[in-house]
Amino acid sequence: MFKAEQLAQTLHQLIEQGVWKPHQKLPSLREQAQTSGYSLMTVLNAYQELEARGLVFAREKSGYYVADQNMQPTALDRIEDSTLQSNIQMNSFVFDYLKSIQPTNILPFGSAFPNTALLHQPKLLQIVAQHARRKQSYESSASMPPGLLTLQQIIARRYSLQGIATEPQDIVITSGCLDALNLSLQAVAKPGDYILLQQTIFYGTWQAAERLGLNVITLPEHPEYGFDLEKFEQCLQMYPIKVCWLMLNSHNPIGFSVNDDIKQKIAQLLAHYQVYLIEDDVYQELYFGSKKPLSVKYFDQDHRVLHCSSFSKTLGAGFRVGWVHHRKLSNQIQHLQLMSTIAVSPLLQHALVDFLSTHHYEKHLRSLRLQLERHKKLFYRYLKQHLPEECDVYYYPSGYFIWIKLPKHIDSTQLYQTLLTHHIGIAPSQLFTVNRQQQHFIRLNCSFELNDQTQHSLATIIQTITHPS
Amino acid sequence: MFKAEQLAQTLHQLIEQGVWKPHQKLPSLREQAQTSGYSLMTVLNAYQELEARGLVFAREKSGYYVADQNMQPTALDRIEDSTLQSNIQMNSFVFDYLKSIQPTNILPFGSAFPNTALLHQPKLLQIVAQHARRKQSYESSASMPPGLLTLQQIIARRYSLQGIATEPQDIVITSGCLDALNLSLQAVAKPGDYILLQQTIFYGTWQAAERLGLNVITLPEHPEYGFDLEKFEQCLQMYPIKVCWLMLNSHNPIGFSVNDDIKQKIAQLLAHYQVYLIEDDVYQELYFGSKKPLSVKYFDQDHRVLHCSSFSKTLGAGFRVGWVHHRKLSNQIQHLQLMSTIAVSPLLQHALVDFLSTHHYEKHLRSLRLQLERHKKLFYRYLKQHLPEECDVYYYPSGYFIWIKLPKHIDSTQLYQTLLTHHIGIAPSQLFTVNRQQQHFIRLNCSFELNDQTQHSLATIIQTITHPS
Incomplete structure (x- = not known):
């Protein structure tokens, strides 16, 4: 086994140094044995070790291939121009969709939440139980905006550690991220105002624009960087935009993260044009x-x-506890909160404080990231191997969504409905865009174990794409 | 002691039969001893027993008086007419107020919540702890509108038991009553619509009207019945009212409950004029x-x-779990919910179901009612004895609020601010009405033990009213 690890290490370096490129076929077991002088069994063990590390993948009856590591992502579609959308109507479709994938017998590839098996922290639940047992009064401070001071402090510290100077009072605790986003939007926009959104974006964003009756300017994705700075500035020049709402890390549904240079330029443009940004950074x-x-x-x-x-x-x-960070608007957001959602359960806030005060959370995050990466890579490889060539499978190194471009003739909403009859949920692009040219994409939640059941379901999805009835 | 109980029983009957009337002075100890032939000590013990039963109260250096049992409530002020209020601005004052009474060193006579010592059910918390310990997945159904089916079922059953035929799907679970009220209002009214409100009402109602930009018609209280049917119908005739928002049981802040005949007539008028009613029945x-x-x-x-x-x-x-009951609008309310608060913590919903499925809740309610009644009566008697005569103290047999009319020259907002410096919170009428003629009322939360500390604080309130600085 020691020899196998040695060989694996050598090959690992070849891949890392780019000598062997992604999607390149590895020498066959026999060739490798001959070249290296190792036994066939040692070479097989080494290849399997590389596969376990996620560096190579096996294709049936064909051999081993180098996996995409720093995957140069497939370029996104270039949609020519930003457009004005005045009467957003997304909510009803979203509502029906969410109801349809709700039953427990529907495989949750369409869900927006990660596999709960990865989330249910025994330690956290133990703390909740401890708090519930104590007969303390949790009524006073935590049940009013801005929420529990100790929780504000912990969140502020996490920002400061990343180099964002933050005071506890800059943080308003909310009922999850969507509540934070909605309150933020209400704080800066009123009906009829102009908002800039990414052309493809999480349905909650569309619903918020619909709810407030905003005029929406859509910004197409940049094929390479995800975010198109040039078009962004054009939009700021052309339209009386009051606020943007953007997702730049682990974008939902596409998955890309925008690089830091672009983020810095966005900040400069916001300052220059005096436009607010609601930054959805839930991932x-x-x-x-x-x-x-x-x-x-x-x-x-x-x-x-x-x-x-x-x-x-x-x-x-179950831990739908979110926050918004903005010093000057904190008071205004709390005022709005007092007229609507008021506060998160004090019990959950107190339990969270205990959990976050230790290293439990960091430990949980590390393990969560590793597991998501493993699942996502296995899903990606399976899809890449089995989907017809005309499909683009977008893999980015974060989160748990994989975005897939189907052949143009496939309507992804119809595909979703067909798959429902097989008890499989997928998220069609109609949830994420109002652009009628983009109805042939789907988002898959890849946070699950690739076992017999999930693999069989992926096979059904692929089968339905390949041979639409 | 047996003799004392016998005498107490006899006197109890005299009071119950109305032979002795509320506020009538009892014979002095000496007179009673002479008439009845009992010893002075026995009479004293009997009077003390009656006091413990809440049937009589002692006035310092004066003797014992019969307490108001079926208190004929003091008539409310007659404010002449309904008025149109187009630009409600209540939220900022409410916000500052709630912040001001939040610190734990402020005595919570101004709070809207009952004394938490009466609420923290060991049994309920034990169930929450059990649920938290189980590593179940609570993510699916309970985290989407309309909430957990078993909770809908239990609430529906409670309605049916009261003679209101209800299906589980008529119930939408919300983040507390205020969320239910706000979602209901959004479901039936849009900015600029006309809404009818009681002239004196819970600030959340004003905030909701402010938030949606509604035109508010205020309906003055009926001096005797609390609700003025005649003026109500006049309003429905005069204004294009889309929806009413009323509180008819244990009205906050005044405390009255409207009788069933009036409620029936309200239902008939709603049907006749095709107006919706948002019925706030949180108490x-x-x-x-x-x-x-x-x-x-x-x-x-x-x-x-x-x-x-x-x-x-x-x-x-901490159990901010509410609901709204309306068959036809259930779907619309869920749509709105999906764009805002989404759902209550599934953990709390599951724990509630367990708690409500047993008799724990009924038992808790019975004990809560008895304790609230005891506290409220003791507060009432103390206030009635010590407040200057020109104050009206409104006692109604439900809830835990006592509404007090001060002499007209006293501004209750100023009184509240003065008392804050003594670390005592009270709720001034500015929280409940936009009528400038009504700024001399306060609401006291009477759900607390009348002990040395609370009695001392009541004395401070009374002192400040009697001798405003």
Whole structure:
């Protein structure tokens, strides 16, 4: 076994140094044995070790191939221009969709939440139980905006550690990220105002625009960088935009993260054009690798950014505790909160404080990221191997969504409905865009174990795409 | 002691039969001893027993008086007419107020929540702890509108038991009653619509009207019945009212409950004028005596009533789980919910189901009612004895608020600010009405033990009223 590890290490370096390129076929077992002088069994063990490390993948009856590591992502579609959308009507479709994938017998590839098996922390639940047992009065401070002071402090410290100077009073605790986003939007926009959104974006964003009766300017994705700075500035020049709402890390549904240079330039443009940004950073903790991505908030000298996030994507929907970070608008947001959602359960806030005060959360995040990366890679490889060539499979190293472009003749909403009859949920692009040219994409939740059941379901999805009835 | 009990029983009957009337002075100890032939000590013991039963009260250096039992409530002020209010601005004052009474060193006579010592059910908390310990997945159904089916079923059953035929799907679970009320209002009214409100009402109602930009018609209280049917119909005739928002049981802040005949007539008028009613019935369980009051919903043949309530006033703000009951609008309310608060913590919903499925809740309610009645009566007697005569103290047999009319020259907002410096919170009428003629009322939360500390604070309030600085 020692020899196998040695060989694996050598090959690992070849791949890392780029000598062997992604999708390149590895020498056959026999060739490799001959070249290296190792036994066939040793070579097989080495290849399997590389596969376990996620560096290579096996294709049936064909051999081993180098996996995409720093995958140069497939370029996104270039949609020519930004457009004005005045009468958004997304909510009813979203509502029916969410109801349809709700039954427990529907495989949750369409869900927006990560696999709960990865989230249910025994330690956290133990703390909740302890708090519930204590007969303390949790009524006073935590049940009013801005929420529990000790929780504000802990969140502020996490920002400060990333280099964003933050005071506890800059943080308003909310009922999840969507509440933070909605309150932020209400704080800066009123019916009829102009808002800039990414052309493809999480349905909650569309619903918020619909609810407030906003005029929406859509910004197409940049094929390479995800975010098109040039078009962004054009929009700021052309339209009386009051506020933007952007997702730049682990974008939902596509998955890309925008690089830090672009974020810095966005911050500069916001300051220059005096436009607010609602930054939806709910997936900020779900990066793969060692470096947490920055946010536009990091570059926000001019207090234009309302930075929103939550614990619900790392601890589960049962911990729908979010927050918004903005010094000057904190009071206004609390005023709005007092007229609507008021506060998160004090019990959950107190339990969270205990959990976050220790290293439990960091430990949980590390393990969550590793597991998500493993699942996502296995899903990606399976899809890449079995989907017809005309499909594009977009893999980015963060989060748990994979975005797939189907052949243009396939209507993804119809596909979703067909798959429902097989008890499989997928998220069609109609949930994420109002652009009629983009109805052939789907988002898959890849946070699940690739076992017989899930693999069989993926096979059904692929089969239905390949041979639409 | 047996003799004393016998005498107490005899006198108890005299009071019950109305031979001795409320506020009538009892014979002095000496007179009673002479008449009855009992010893002075026996008479004293009997009087003390009656006092403990809440039937008589002692006035210093004066003797014993019969307490108001079926108190004929003091007539409310007659404010002449309904008025149109187009630009409600209540939220900022409410916000500052709630912040000001939040510190734990402020005595919570101004709070809207009952004394948490009466609410923290060991049994309920034990169930929460059990649920938290189980590593179940609570993510799926309970985290989407309309909430957990088993909770809908239990609430529906409670309605049916009161004679209101209800299906589980008529119930939408919300984040507390205020969320239910706000969602209901959004479901039936849009900015600029006309809404009818009681002239004196819970600030959340004003905030909701402010938030939606509604035109508010205020309906003055009926001096005797609390609700003025005649003026109500006049308003429905005069204004294009889309929806009413009323509180008819254990009205906050005044405390009255409207009788069932009036509720029935309200239902008829709603049907006739095709107007919706948002019925805030959050205190429905806090009646004293044996009969639960009905609601307008009970008489609602025409589906005009959105009936809203919650567990937060019986189980605490930590259990901010409410609901709205309306068959036809259920789907629309869920759509709105999906764009805002989404759902209550599944953990709390599951724990509630377990708690409500047993007799724990009924037992808790019975004990809560008895304790609230005891506290409220003791507060009332103390206030009645010590407040200057020109103050009216409104006592009604439900809930835990006492509404006090001060002499007209006293500004209750100033009084509240002065008392804050003594670390005492009270709720001034500015929180409940936009009528400038009514700034000399206060609401006291009387759900606390009348001990040395609370009595001393009441004395400070009375002192400040009697000798304003």
